[in-house]
Amino acid sequence: MREFDVAIVGAGLAGSIAAAMLARAGHAVAVIDAAKTYPDDFRVEKFDGEQMRVLARTGLSDIVLASSTLDRSVWVTRLGFLAEKRLSDQHGFDYGRLVNTLRAAIPPSAAMMHAKVTAIANSPKLQRLTLSTGETIEARLAVLATGLNESLRASLGIGRIELERCQSITFGFDMEPAQAASFPFRALTHYSEHPRFRAAYITLFPIGARMRANFFVYRRLDDPWLRRFRDAPEATLEAVLPSLARFTGPLRIVGPVKMRPVDLCVTEGYVQPGLVLVGDAFGTACPAAGTGARKALVDIERLCNGYVSRWLATPGMDVDKIGAFYADPEKQESDRRSLALARTTRAMAVDPGFFWGLRRWLQLGATRARWTRNLVRAALSGTVGNTPYDAPARPPRQSA
Numbered sequence: 001m002r003e004f005d006v007a008i009v010g011a012g013l014a015g016s017i018a019a020a021m022l023a024r025a026g027h028a029v030a031v032i033d034a035a036k037t038y039p040d041d042f043r044v045e046k047f048d049g050e051q052m053r054v055l056a057r058t059g060l061s062d063i064v065l066a067s068s069t070l071d072r073s074v075w076v077t078r079l080g081f082l083a084e085k086r087l088s089d090q091h092g093f094d095y096g097r098l099v100n101t102l103r104a105a106i107p108p109s110a111a112m113m114h115a116k117v118t119a120i121a122n123s124p125k126l127q128r129l130t131l132s133t134g135e136t137i138e139a140r141l142a143v144l145a146t147g148l149n150e151s152l153r154a155s156l157g158i159g160r161i162e163l164e165r166c167q168s169i170t171f172g173f174d175m176e177p178a179q180a181a182s183f184p185f186r187a188l189t190h191y192s193e194h195p196r197f198r199a200a201y202i203t204l205f206p207i208g209a210r211m212r213a214n215f216f217v218y219r220r221l222d223d224p225w226l227r228r229f230r231d232a233p234e235a236t237l238e239a240v241l242p243s244l245a246r247f248t249g250p251l252r253i254v255g256p257v258k259m260r261p262v263d264l265c266v267t268e269g270y271v272q273p274g275l276v277l278v279g280d281a282f283g284t285a286c287p288a289a290g291t292g293a294r295k296a297l298v299d300i301e302r303l304c305n306g307y308v309s310r311w312l313a314t315p316g317m318d319v320d321k322i323g324a325f326y327a328d329p330e331k332q333e334s335d336r337r338s339l340a341l342a343r344t345t346r347a348m349a350v351d352p353g354f355f356w357g358l359r360r361w362l363q364l365g366a367t368r369a370r371w372t373r374n375l376v377r378a379a380l381s382g383t384v385g386n387t388p389y390d391a392p393a394r395p396p397r398q399s400a
């Protein structure tokens, strides 16, 4: 039977980064994932500056920089008004391609196994993993980076608490201007104009020469609106974001429209000997709040830089060691913030009450004030026009 220091189950974003970091640190690592190539699954499609800064601490940000497109500036609209043009540091990418590039960065010293882990027998000393190939391996620590997959967690007695079923639904598609050569901006974040539209916002950002769109709505899965969106995406989009065309001009959706609902879930019963949960396996985030990837990156950075080497330096892998990771202040703050932001983002979009209505207008005012202040500063320092807010990053026109 093969023995390892760490067995990582799942090689998505979280598992691939963990494998690269731990193998680089000299540990004997096994990575197990059924898919040889990560499929074209719909997940996060851009990192912002904050996420890139967490990523930098994993030592792998150069890979993301090389596989992504920087937007450099963004227009922000609120309640139908242009609220701000500002510098931006969002990096757009194809998730599957990024994960496969990260997998390629895992040092050859790590054993990559293409199988499903069907069972784990965990203990304070050694973890025994059974693979779908019939092979069994042992490791001192098992890292569960299995994303949204329920079965392995459930077999370990780790429960899923559903805080909100279908918290939000995300659409992903490419767009191009219907009548112009390019869009007038490099990137655009356009917030919903009214709670009755049950939408959070649409964000347009470049990936290579394409203009990608992520659109977040709050609807039930049986809402007939979803079928209308599938059948006539441009007209349905225009009906719920009526002022969007003022900023984009007439537009066209090209290529396939991906759609994915996400439940807001946390886990229970996860403090177990020899086993840690990271990324979506530990808890999901609302895509509209844009915190899922940061949560996964904080988990991995804290686990690999803060704990694993220390744990392996002494015998055993009891719950005291494992509990220290879950109690890490940065991880706890990241999880807390992610849940809080999921609720605030939703209320800002769909709560019709006076308080949230007032907050929407105050946010427009604050963003406008910031833009005005920056314009005045640029005028005083003689740098007006130095920042290319309006020119497109690349000609984003692309045929389906």
Ligand SMILES: Cc1cc2nc3c(=O)[nH]c(=O)nc-3n(C[C@H](O)[C@H](O)[C@H](O)COP(=O)(O)OP(=O)(O)OC[C@H]3O[C@@H](n4cnc5c(N)ncnc54)[C@H](O)[C@@H]3O)c2cc1C
Binding pocket: 009, 010, 011, 012, 013, 014, 015, 032, 033, 034, 035, 038, 042, 043, 044, 045, 046, 115, 116, 117, 118, 145, 146, 147, 148, 149, 152, 170, 214, 260, 262, 278, 279, 280, 281, 285, 286, 287, 288, 289, 290, 291, 292, 293, 294, 296
């Ligand atoms: C539609 C959508 C939009 C999103 N948008 C955003 C956004 O805008 N901003 C943001 O920050 N976050 C966003 N997120 C969240 C973000 O994408 C996730 O938090 C992140 O991708 C989680 O990565 P992961 O490695 O935990 O899971 P995954 O990437 O799903 O990887 C899980 C891996 O585990 C493997 N696996 C599962 N079970 C087993 C098993 N038994 N044996 C072996 N392997 C197994 C799978 O094959 C897979 O490779 C979005 C999520 C979705 C679904």
